[in-house]
Amino acid sequence: MEIHVAGRIADADRGPAREACSIERAFSLVGTRSAVLLLREAAYGTRRFDDFVRRTGLTEAVVAGRLRELVSAGVLATEPYQDEGKRTRQAYVLTDSGRELLPVLVALGAWGQVHLPRRGASLTHQGCGALVLSDLTCEKGHDVSDGDIVASA
Amino acid sequence: MEIHVAGRIADADRGPAREACSIERAFSLVGTRSAVLLLREAAYGTRRFDDFVRRTGLTEAVVAGRLRELVSAGVLATEPYQDEGKRTRQAYVLTDSGRELLPVLVALGAWGQVHLPRRGASLTHQGCGALVLSDLTCEKGHDVSDGDIVASA
DNA sequence: CGGTATCCTATAAGATACTG
DNA sequence: CAGTATCTTATAGGATACCG
Numbered sequence: 001m002e003i004h005v006a007g008r009i010a011d012a013d014r015g016p017a018r019e020a021c022s023i024e025r026a027f028s029l030v031g032t033r034s035a036v037l038l039l040r041e042a043a044y045g046t047r048r049f050d051d052f053v054r055r056t057g058l059t060e061a062v063v064a065g066r067l068r069e070l071v072s073a074g075v076l077a078t079e080p081y082q083d084e085g086k087r088t089r090q091a092y093v094l095t096d097s098g099r100e101l102l103p104v105l106v107a108l109g110a111w112g113q114v115h116l117p118r119r120g121a122s123l124t125h126q127g128c129g130a131l132v133l134s135d136l137t138c139e140k141g142h143d144v145s146d147g148d149i150v151a152s153a
Numbered sequence: 154m155e156i157h158v159a160g161r162i163a164d165a166d167r168g169p170a171r172e173a174c175s176i177e178r179a180f181s182l183v184g185t186r187s188a189v190l191l192l193r194e195a196a197y198g199t200r201r202f203d204d205f206v207r208r209t210g211l212t213e214a215v216v217a218g219r220l221r222e223l224v225s226a227g228v229l230a231t232e233p234y235q236d237e238g239k240r241t242r243q244a245y246v247l248t249d250s251g252r253e254l255l256p257v258l259v260a261l262g263a264w265g266q267v268h269l270p271r272r273g274a275s276l277t278h279q280g281c282g283a284l285v286l287s288d289l290t291c292e293k294g295h296d297v298s299d300g301d302i303v304a305s306a
Numbered sequence: 307c308g309g310t311a312t313c314c315t316a317t318a319a320g321a322t323a324c325t326g
Numbered sequence: 327c328a329g330t331a332t333c334t335t336a337t338a339g340g341a342t343a344c345c346g
Binding site for chain 1: 169170171174175176177178179180181182183184185186189190193194197207208209210227250253254256257258259260261262263264265266267268269276277278279280281283284285286287288289290291292293295297301302303
């Protein structure tokens with residue numbers, strides 16, 4: 001796959017500095033290990049602070065800070081819940097925006113499974129058991145996995 | 154969408170710390186801003202050290218170190234080239250492994266376009282001009298965007 | 307249980323200068 | 327052009343203790 005810029009590769013070589021793109025903006029939000037691990041856990045169904053801490057291995061301070069950031073960015077939301085006989089607490093759940101971020105994690109995990117093998121779980125389709133893949137289409141449904149993509153202003 | 158673990162969300166809540174998964178391993182390699190920007194540039198066709206520096210805005214030291222790391226990880230390879238009348242130099246090009254990482258960047262960029270709008274280029278399908286999106290299927294072609302996913306050892 | 311507060315270390319990355 | 331060297335700053339994240 002190759003991503004073409006303005007139709008000519010040479011333009012990419014000689015052009016000016018590229019201004020902050022959507023990749024870079026998104027990375028500034030989720031480009032930390034703690035954000036990735038917390039989103040993975042949220043995707044797996046983890047909802048409580050303490051479970052996020054234990055299952056990610058991050059410290060409470062890091063989890064608290066990162067959850068707060070993810071909530072304020074709108075990818076997680078807090079939701080009150082109550083265990084019987086206990087007082088009300090906050091759960092952290094993925095928003096629609098957060099769920100739309102999962103293809104990034106799946107694509108990353110799928111690559112890691114192939115190119116950095118050993119250790120850890122795989123993400124598979126519950127119905128048939130096959131590995132989950134992330135693929136690229138355009139809004140109109142055309143497959144663009146061959147890299148027939150342009151960066152347009 | 155929700156990703157089920159071993160069929161029961163409760164397992165995810167109460168389970169032990171999750172060992173390093175493929176997502177985390179892959180992130181440890183490409184989870185820096187410099188790696189992301191350099192891979193983006195490589196995808197756009199940039200091949201020369203100086204162009205990587207100028208177009209990413211990273212410093213020479215950072216670019217040199219990160220390119221070296223990406224080469225040793227096998228996602229980039231050096232390739233000798235020669236401009237007429239100049240001496241031979243090294244170009245940095247994506248390997249097959251590196252190209253397979255691009256869906257991660259595109260998924261990240263696609264999310265950023267929708268959820269962190271303004272500024273910078275958009276990734277569009279060269280054929281029809283529509284925005285590029287990233288979605289989830291399993292190896293057998295079933296759509297799993299509904300989150301019918303399990304984490305299996 | 308669900309955090310906060312401090313302190314500390316490691317790493318990413320910027321600035322600047324220099325080299326073959 | 328393609329880097330190396332040095333220094334500095336910013337941020338991520340760990341360790342530990344404490345709190346309603």
